[in-house]
Amino acid sequence: MKSTCPNRPFASGMALVMLLATMPLGAFAQNAANLQDAPAADAAAKNPYAGQRAAIDAGRALFAADCAGCHGASAQGNGNVPALTTARVKQAPAGALFWFITHGSINNGMPAWSALPDIQRWQLVAYLQSSEAGAATVGAAQAAAPTAGDWPAPMPPFTDFRYEAPGKTRKITPADLPVPFATPSAGNAPQVVARPADAWPKAPPGFKVELFATGLHNPRLIRTAPNGDVFVAETHAGQLRILRGSTPDGHVKEMHVFATGLNEPFGIAFYPAGPNPQWIYVGNTDEVVRIPYRNGDVQARGKPEHIADLPHSHGGHSTRDVRFSLDGKRMYVSVGSASNVDDPDTTPGEKHRANILVFRPDGSDEQVFASGIRNPVGLAVDPKSGELWCSTNERDGLGDNLVPDYITHVQEGGFYGWPWWYIGAHQDPRHAGKHPELASKAIVPDVLLNPHNASLQLTFYDGEQFPADYRGDIFAAEHGSWNRSARVGYEVIRVPRHGGSRASGEYQDFLTGFVLPNGQAWGRPVGVTVAADGSLLVSDDGGQVVWRVSHAAR
Template sequence: MAKAKKTIGLVAVIGLIILVAVVVKLVVFPERAELPVEAGMGSDPELPKPNKTLMPTVNVAPATGWPEGQQPSAAEGLRVTQFSSGLEHPRWLYKLPNGDILVAESNAPAKAGGSTSAKDWVADKIKSTAGAGVPSADRITLLRDVDNDGVADERSKFVEDLHSPFGMTLVDGTLYVANADALWSFPYTPGALVIDDAGEKVTDLPAGINHHWTKNVVASPDGSKLYIAVGSNSNVGERGMDVEQGRAAIWELDIASGDKRLYATGLRNPVGMDWNPETGELWAVVNERDEIGSDLVPDYATSVQDGGFYGWPYSYFGQHVDQRVKPQKPELVERAIVPDYALGAHTASLGMSFADESQLPNQWRQGLFIGQHGSWNRRPKSGYKVVYVPFENGQPTGKPVDVLTGFLSDDEDAYGRPVGVIFDATGSLLVADDVGNAIWRVTAEGGQ
């Protein structure tokens, strides 16, 4: 009996030691990056060994919004002002031919029955803290600068009763809107403040679970096809690949026939898309995988090849195999394309716009603008800024340059989080801020 008590006591002591060790490791000395975030940027990023920890790294910037009188900081030679405020979680932007700006006020669809697992519950709490837990307004709002002073002075609810809308594009008088579950079309009259038409469903899009819910859409330069970006339903396929059918991909849809096909696959979460003005290639910005350390894996911007496979979930940046994925598919890994340009680990790079419409100073006119929403799982934090990637001869060169910063407070609260980026009719850069509930406008210093 005494021996049994001693054994039980010894087990309890060992258990307590293990518990203390775990607490010390996770709380006192948590996982953190060994490389600066810049090491994971550029055409040849550093990719250290994976660091799969007992618990995923969580380092959320609580969303507070902008204090009165504060705003982001613009790079030297640039000026930032507020184009519009008081919006509801503005995510994506689109410019109509007459200069009106459309804003997708949107968020993830509500989950029926709430979180379905402990991991989902934690994820929902993280999103709420980071400012992504608000209900979706489910509408597109139109903003008009009537007197051309750089401030929107007219606002209307352009299209309502949508389902977590995101991407928008106009082709031959038809406005296409990518909801979380389907692509819709609406007739557009130039100069209209409201679309009253109920719209027509063009095609269903992969839906359900919605680990990544955003669906973006852009038109081909000749207006004959649409390209639709759809994110994965998991981090690295842990829910099984059956729920990934048609996901982690960019679809091509022929407008005349309605036929669609997978254009490129293995793209974990493609969001922003635009056409390279020099090469004519489709480019996309993609969010890479989590939970193998603060230094991995960099998000990226890349040209998108017809029929190309970009690795997810089996590998990243070409043939870097993700050992967590079972079963492996070496035949796919072998042909995985290396992305063109890394944007840093966990930066949550979402918005993307080439500078062909830019009227900013000359050094900002040949490259790519990226809206980095900011990390929730890197220590120290990354992103929370708008950056510019210089291009030469149609290809990225050098490191990204900061355009807008100051979205984090000294205490690392989030005043704002940049998402969509486009150019307005004057060639000024507009930036959607879904925590600050504002649209920021960047011009040349001294410009209007």
């Protein structure tokens, strides 16, 4: 998860409350590992201002002034910041909320706020647990939006949304990295607004962008089936949706709900490889399941079958992607960390997390394929070489320009640094002196992206519609920052491979324009897939839509 909000000290303290949004109600006094040993006596404390009109009003004002930048004007959450309007927060013991605001989570970059007067901490608890939390209007969010003049120009080779432009090439190297804390760690969560009538994604010359599908429910990872149907994981809705066909004007012809009742589904894989798969594998947050499938099915033939348990907890990164080796003998599963920089040596909840796991297709023979990868959200297998690649969200809390997210081929048995090291032998100061023997083993990834880009799904372009020099290149969705003072990401990028099997370190902006000049975001790319006709489809969970990018010459 992300960390702090500079210049708004209490907002960074409030960010720790996001842990509570995903905790079961009974865990506050019982789950010491996840909740940092909140004493039962503290959890049992009653809010002396609960339900009082003056306290709720004061709490609302505090939240609007100091917390909305991270948690959204209506406490709805943004991207990696969970909502604070859930029943779990509203029904939690008031003393537990107060205790976490007071003590913080230092390892995750969220400081303690014991210096804040008790009455203000209780007022915030009163507001969060009232029926009024979540009632802020979009107009209020827009009124509070920052202006472009608030941000200094970025220091090259780093950038931000103001300088993103289709076709612009970028390259970041380890030598470009600043020292930790060169800038404060920001909390600048997007307040997603409706797309203005004159706003549209921008692509390089020769490409056309169309609104392919609308009315989706949190569309996340998106993959194309062998028969050309496009499957979308609607994660928060717990379901998979099918997009079938396209009209002459570039819109989807049919939409069907394929399966429901899933637990935060994300990864989708068809098995076995080839034109006639028999199963769809789904990466739920806590397990891999498979569903019987034949080409053309628009509804699941049967109930999901459990294949493998996955590490999970109430909190941390929930996405689990699933891919198969070209020979079909190995199943790769990505599992993100449960925290920002918690030490796995002392945090049992991090066991087998921040890893890419590998199984047999039946779920047996679980092993760690690669480790130290904080959140390998997207997986892809090179259709020619068979090498596994991943798209990674690196850690936060070290400043605007640390630590770069990355895209890389993944070495079996490789260690990529988290949490002790990053981008080779750069030690995280929050773990100073730990594991010096791992410094030389930390692998430098192939392509360093702007820090806090939130790089999600990636895919190899294997279509024939785009120009020939795009064949075999990588496209990746950059969901966008909230741990940076000026937004970055909110785009789709291209990683050119120049006809080879590896990347040379540079990447290009490809699809941009999802952020308005005042910094408000109206779209957030999540997934990318190549459609049967060779166009590129992009899911956008900010606008709840799927975009289609085609090459105009075709």
